[in-house]
Amino acid sequence: MAGADSPSAALRRRDLCARGIRLAGKMRSDVVDLLDAYVERQGLDASASVAAVEGVPPAAVERWDEQTGTQRLLENLAAYRAFRALLAQMLEEQREQLGEADAALGRALAAVLLQVSAFAYHLEELLRLESRGPPSEEGDGPPPQPQGVFEQKLRGLGVLRELAQWAVRSARDLRQLAKPGPGSAPSPTESP
Amino acid sequence: DSPVQYERVGADVTMKCGSMDWDAAVTWTANGTDIDESRLNGSYLILKNVDLTQSGQYSCYEGSSWHLKYQTSLRVGTPPREPVLMCRSNNYPKGFYCSWHLPTPTYIPNTFNISVIHGTKEMVCEKDAVPKNRCHIRYLQLFSTVKYKVTLTVTNALGKNFTTLTFDEFAIVKPDPPESVVAKPVPNNPRRLEVSWQNPSSWPDPESFPLKFFLRYRPLILDQWQHVELSDGTSHTITDAYAGKEYIIQVAAKDNDIGTWSDWSVAVHATPWTEEPKHLTTEAQITETTSASTSSFMAPPTTKICDKGAMVGSGAMAVCWTAGLVVAAYSVLFI
Numbered sequence: 001m002a003g004a005d006s007p008s009a010a011l012r013r014r015d016l017c018a019r020g021i022r023l024a025g026k027m028r029s030d031v032v033d034l035l036d037a038y039v040e041r042q043g044l045d046a047s048a049s050v051a052a053v054e055g056v057p058p059a060a061v062e063r064w065d066e067q068t069g070t071q072r073l074l075e076n077l078a079a080y081r082a083f084r085a086l087l088a089q090m091l092e093e094q095r096e097q098l099g100e101a102d103a104a105l106g107r108a109l110a111a112v113l114l115q116v117s118a119f120a121y122h123l124e125e126l127l128r129l130e131s132r133g134p135p136s137e138e139g140d141g142p143p144p145q146p147q148g149v150f151e152q153k154l155r156g157l158g159v160l161r162e163l164a165q166w167a168v169r170s171a172r173d174l175r176q177l178a179k180p181g182p183g184s185a186p187s188p189t190e191s192p
Numbered sequence: 193d194s195p196v197q198y199e200r201v202g203a204d205v206t207m208k209c210g211s212m213d214w215d216a217a218v219t220w221t222a223n224g225t226d227i228d229e230s231r232l233n234g235s236y237l238i239l240k241n242v243d244l245t246q247s248g249q250y251s252c253y254e255g256s257s258w259h260l261k262y263q264t265s266l267r268v269g270t271p272p273r274e275p276v277l278m279c280r281s282n283n284y285p286k287g288f289y290c291s292w293h294l295p296t297p298t299y300i301p302n303t304f305n306i307s308v309i310h311g312t313k314e315m316v317c318e319k320d321a322v323p324k325n326r327c328h329i330r331y332l333q334l335f336s337t338v339k340y341k342v343t344l345t346v347t348n349a350l351g352k353n354f355t356t357l358t359f360d361e362f363a364i365v366k367p368d369p370p371e372s373v374v375a376k377p378v379p380n381n382p383r384r385l386e387v388s389w390q391n392p393s394s395w396p397d398p399e400s401f402p403l404k405f406f407l408r409y410r411p412l413i414l415d416q417w418q419h420v421e422l423s424d425g426t427s428h429t430i431t432d433a434y435a436g437k438e439y440i441i442q443v444a445a446k447d448n449d450i451g452t453w454s455d456w457s458v459a460v461h462a463t464p465w466t467e468e469p470k471h472l473t474t475e476a477q478i479t480e481t482t483s484a485s486t487s488s489f490m491a492p493p494t495t496k497i498c499d500k501g502a503m504v505g506s507g508a509m510a511v512c513w514t515a516g517l518v519v520a521a522y523s524v525l526f527i
Contacts, residue, residue, distance in 0.1 A: 025449070049339070060336035064285070161337050168362070168449050169335040175400045 013129050017178035020122045021171050027115045028167030034108045035160045041098065041105050042153045053158040055143035057082045059165035064172075072173040073127050077134060079166055080120040085143050086159045087113040093152050116163070119170070126177070194249065194263040198300055198349035199242055201270055207237040209252035210262035217255030223248040242268050244299055269300030271351025277344045279357055282394050284365045284401060284447060289328040290317060290357075292344050302348045311338040336361055365451025367403060368392035370426070370443045375462035382435040385409075385462050388427040389443050392454070403445045406453060411437040412461075423448070438463045 039046045052058060057079040061067075067075075091109045098105065124134040146152045199205050209218045214234040220227040231238060239246060252262040273295055281288035290306060306327055308315040317327035340361070345354040370389040378384040387407060391398045402424065408417040411434050422428055433439060442456040 028449070058337070060333045060338070062333050064334045165335045165337055171449060172400055175402070179399060 009129050013126065014178055016122055016126050016129070017174040020119065020126070020174045021178075023115065023119055023122065024167045024171040024174065027112065027119060028164055028171075030108070030112055030115065031160055031164045031167060034105075034112055035157075035164060037105055037108060038156060038160055041102055042156065044153060044157055048154075048157070053155050055082065056086065056155070056158050056162050057166070059162055059169050061169070064169075067173075067176075069177050070127075070130055072177060073123055073130065074135070076166075076170050076173055077120060077123040077127065080116050080123060081137060082143065083116045083159065083163055083166070084113065084120060086155075087116060089143060089145060090152075090156050090159060093156070097149060097152075112163075194265050196265045196267055198267050198269060200350055201243060201268055202241055205239040205242055205266070206233075207239070207250060207252070207264065208262070209235045209237075212252070212254070212261055218261065219253045219255065219258075221251045221253070222246075239266075242266075244268050247299075267300050267349075269298045269348070269350060270296075272298050272302055272346040272348055272353045274353050274355050275304070275344050275346045277342065277355050277357050279340075279342055279359065279364050281365045281451070282368050282392070283396050284367075284451070285331060285334050286396050287328055287330040288364055289320075289326055290342055290344070291323070291326040292346075293325055294346065298348055298350070300348050300350065302346050305345045305347070307343045307345075309341045309343075310336070317342075331361070334361070362450035365447050367445045367447065367451075367454045368394045369454045369457040370405065370445050371457070373441065373443050373457045373460050375439070375441045375460045377462060377465040378429070379465055382464050382466055383431060383433050385430040385433050385439060385441070385464055386427070387430065387441055387443070387460075389457065390426060392445060395445075402448045404448050406444045406446070407441065408443075408456070409433075409439050409441040411439055413437065433464045435464055436466050 279290040373389040
């Protein structure tokens with residue numbers, strides 16, 4: 001396996017970052033559309049403030065510019081794995097609540113879930129290039145399911161809003177990673 | 193320094209001459225000019241329905257001794273109306289600034305107080321020295337879904353007012369216009385113009401936060417703009433310009449992912465390359481070699497009757513063969 005800072009690894013990293021940035025952009029656009037549809041179909045108020053929901057990873061970060069490349073990848077991966085589980089639950093809830101009456105919403109949710117899974121895969125690949133490898137998912141239980149239909153809808157709103165923010169943050173993170181220099185690759189003392 | 197007295201436009205103002213009795217003989221002045229006694233009620237000065245022109249220094253003197261008994265600086269003004277507040281981030285992700293103004297002047301001093309709350313956290317908006325009605329905030333967090341709430345309160349001696357703005361981190365991002373826009377003709381290409389520009393210098397990290405651009409151009413003689421959106425790079429070649437027509441060109445910028453478009457850049461003008469007309473070059477050469485005169489007038493060559501090689505005679509009597517034959521033919525007719 002090529003070293004983390006070999007030319008082929010650098011090319012692969014740049015390629016993964018470029019594709020990841022494009023995927024994040026598409027994902028954001030689709031999540032924003034889905035958010036509008038979700039608010040309308042679920043009868044919610046678009047301007048409602050949703051307090052931080054348990055299990056939904058917040059995109060907000062302090063000292064973002066000081067993060068190392070590895071920190072960025074690990075935080076992103078943890079978030080998208082969580083979103084993958086949350087969206088799967090939302091899909092199930094949506095089928096139970098609205099069923100065939102809103103197949104379009106179900107399809108849109110499923111499409112975003114697919115993109116989230118693909119993005120998580122990109123992040124795992126990038127972590128493998130860092131010679132670190134992605135952390136195991138063992139022990140990651142399913143997110144707690146809200147009791148009550150209204151709570152489920154509010155959580156859904158929170159999930160999609162945070163995911164839209166994450167998509168923007170992830171594109172920025174990958175651009176930082178793609179930059180040559182410290183913070184985008186492990187330091188010489190870290191590589192094998 | 194005399195005390196300041198603030199009064200609203202349209203108010204009725206009564207000024208007492210210090211501790212003087214109502215029936216004391218006094219003289220009031222406004223900015224050094226005596227005030228007519230008809231304005232007095234005893235020793236009190238009555239100003240009804242005051243207006244802005246009545247602001248000034250009012251003094252009261254004891255009648256006989258001319259001792260100054262009272263002095264005040266009257267400032268007529270209005271309480272503040274709801275201020276106009278704007279917040280914008282032109283240097284994302286570093287921070288944002290808020291600026292404000294009053295829709296109408298109050299004519300008296302005002303103080304502004306701004307508070308910025310993000311969730312439960314109160315943030316400090318550092319006032320700029322210049323301009324005075326502006327302050328800036330550094331982002332402590334990025335990518336937050338929690339809204340910012342900015343409240344501006346304006347207070348003066350006659351009242352107070354306030355306004356509140358609530359917004360998302362992304363919504364207020366608006367870069368400054370692109371800088372150093374240059375448009376040049378492309379040699380040997382009569383329909384092309386090469387345009388280049390730079391990122392606004394206030395945008396701190398265009399590599400991690402790339403901008404996209406919108407270019408608009410039109411010939412001066414038309415009103416309709418052509419538009420091109422460019423997702424990367426800071427140059428573009430226009431390939432459909434009308435030959436020989438002067439163009440006006442502008443560029444705007446936006447963060448690739450969030451916020452709104454900047455204002456349009458300063459306009460630049462350019463005309464596509466045109467070929468030099470050949471006949472103008474030839475005549476210029478003839479003018480240089482045959483004439484010592486500085487006159488620019490020259491008879492057009494198509495009006496000449498005959499070539500120099502067919503001339504007979506010399507000086508003023510020189511005629512050409514053709515002209516000579518014509519004259520001879522007429523002469524024969526009239527003999």
